[in-house]
Amino acid sequence: MPATDASLMPPPSRTMNFNAGPAALPLAVLEACRDELVDFGNTGMSIMEHSHRGAAYEAVHHDAIARLRSLMSIPDGTGTGGYDILFMQGGASQQFAQVAMNLLSPGASAGYIVSGVWGEKAVSEARAVASQSGATVHVACTTASSTPGAPSEASLNPGRWGGDAKYVRVPDAEEVALAPTDAYVHLTTNETIDGVQYATAPGAIFPSFGTVPVVGDMSSDIAWRPIDVRQFGLIYAGAQKNLGPSGVTVVIIRRDLVEAGRTDIPVIFQYRTASRNTSLYNTPPTFSIYLMRQVLAWIGNLGGLEAVEARNRAKASAIYRVIDAFPEFYRCPVAVDSRSMMNIVFRLPTPALEEAFVASSEAHGMVGLRGHRSVGGIRASLYNAVEPAWADALAQLMHDTATRHA
Numbered sequence: 001m002p003a004t005d006a007s008l009m010p011p012p013s014r015t016m017n018f019n020a021g022p023a024a025l026p027l028a029v030l031e032a033c034r035d036e037l038v039d040f041g042n043t044g045m046s047i048m049e050h051s052h053r054g055a056a057y058e059a060v061h062h063d064a065i066a067r068l069r070s071l072m073s074i075p076d077g078t079g080t081g082g083y084d085i086l087f088m089q090g091g092a093s094q095q096f097a098q099v100a101m102n103l104l105s106p107g108a109s110a111g112y113i114v115s116g117v118w119g120e121k122a123v124s125e126a127r128a129v130a131s132q133s134g135a136t137v138h139v140a141c142t143t144a145s146s147t148p149g150a151p152s153e154a155s156l157n158p159g160r161w162g163g164d165a166k167y168v169r170v171p172d173a174e175e176v177a178l179a180p181t182d183a184y185v186h187l188t189t190n191e192t193i194d195g196v197q198y199a200t201a202p203g204a205i206f207p208s209f210g211t212v213p214v215v216g217d218m219s220s221d222i223a224w225r226p227i228d229v230r231q232f233g234l235i236y237a238g239a240q241k242n243l244g245p246s247g248v249t250v251v252i253i254r255r256d257l258v259e260a261g262r263t264d265i266p267v268i269f270q271y272r273t274a275s276r277n278t279s280l281y282n283t284p285p286t287f288s289i290y291l292m293r294q295v296l297a298w299i300g301n302l303g304g305l306e307a308v309e310a311r312n313r314a315k316a317s318a319i320y321r322v323i324d325a326f327p328e329f330y331r332c333p334v335a336v337d338s339r340s341m342m343n344i345v346f347r348l349p350t351p352a353l354e355e356a357f358v359a360s361s362e363a364h365g366m367v368g369l370r371g372h373r374s375v376g377g378i379r380a381s382l383y384n385a386v387e388p389a390w391a392d393a394l395a396q397l398m399h400d401t402a403t404r405h406a
Ligand SMILES: *Cc1c(COP(=O)(O)O)cnc(C)c1O
Pocket: 021, 090, 091, 092, 093, 094, 118, 188, 190, 191, 192, 217, 218, 219, 220, 238
C-alpha cells in the first residue's frame, strides 16, 4: 500500500528534504508565511518587527502555547497535576545543562540512561553542572557496548556498526540502576544519530521509575504521535525537527518541579522565570514562535496527532519494508523493536556503494541522506513535515538500487 495520495504530491520543484535538523517545513506553512511576511494581519509591518509586548505578537505567542497544549493534551492543573509550556532559547543543548542547574541540589543525584550519542552529551553537561553544585550524576544504564537484540550476522562492512554493536536498542526499565538520592532520571526518547527510539509500538508507554520524575530529550520525536505527557516530569525539544524552525526550544515541565527548582542560579536559567512570565521575561525568538504556531496549526489541519502518527508510520514502513526485503544489500543495525520511526539508519554493502547511493539520491531531487559524520552510512529523517510521497520515492530508489546489484 503506497503511503501517498497522489493529490497530496508536492510540486516537482520542491526538494525532497531528508535532513536531520533543521529539517523540512510544510509547504503550506512557508507559503502562508511568505504571504504575510511584510504585512502581518494588516498591521503594515512584519511579525518580526512587532514588539514582543504588543498585542499582535502576544496573540501569536499565547495561541502557540494554547495549540501545543491542546495538540499534546498537556494537563493544566496545579502542582503535580499540571504542566507549564515554556519557550526557551539555546537549543536542546542548553537544556542538557539547564535541567541539572534547576533540579540538582547539593547532595542530590540524577541517573542518566544513555542509548546514543545525544544521551552521552546530556550526561556530560549534567556532570559539569553537578561538579559545581555538590551534586552527582551517574550513568544508570548504557547500551554503548551491549549486544543483546543486535543483528547476529557478521557486519557487511567494517566500521561503526561492525563487531560490537553500539547503541542499537533502547534498554528495558529493569536494566536501569537508580540511586535513592536520584532527583530525576534522564532519557533520550529518540536518538537522532543512532536511529534508536523508545516506545515505537502502537500505544506503547515509556518506562516508569516509580516516583522519580522522568526527564525526556524529545528533540527529534516530539509530537510524532499522541503520548501521555504525565509519564514525564519534564520534556524538552528544539523545534527544528518536528515542530518548526530552529531558534525556539519547547520545555514542558510539571508545575511542582518548576516550584522546587533552585533559586540560587541566575534568574535567566530558572524555569520559574519563564513560567511566571509566560516565556516573555525577555525577548523571545518571536519569528520562530510565529512559525512554530503555523506548524502546530498545520498539524491540527491534518487531523491532529492520531493522523500524524498514521502518516509517519506509513512513511517509516515504506523504507523499512525495502530494507527487510533486501537483507543481502541493506542492513539496519537497530533491533526491530527499537527502530526509529523518525530517523532510519542503514548501510549498503560497501562505502563506495553508499557514496553512489547518495549521489543517485541527489540526482533524483533528494537531500540529506548521508549519515551523521560520526557514524557514516545512510540516514533518512522522516519528520512530521516530510511528505509521504518523498518516502515513497526514496523507497522506490532503494528498491531499484538493490535490484540492480542483485
Ligand atoms: C538535534 C538534537 C539535539 C541538539 O539540539 P540543538 O537544538 O542543536 O541544541 C539534542 N538532542 C537530540 C535528541 C537531538 O535530536
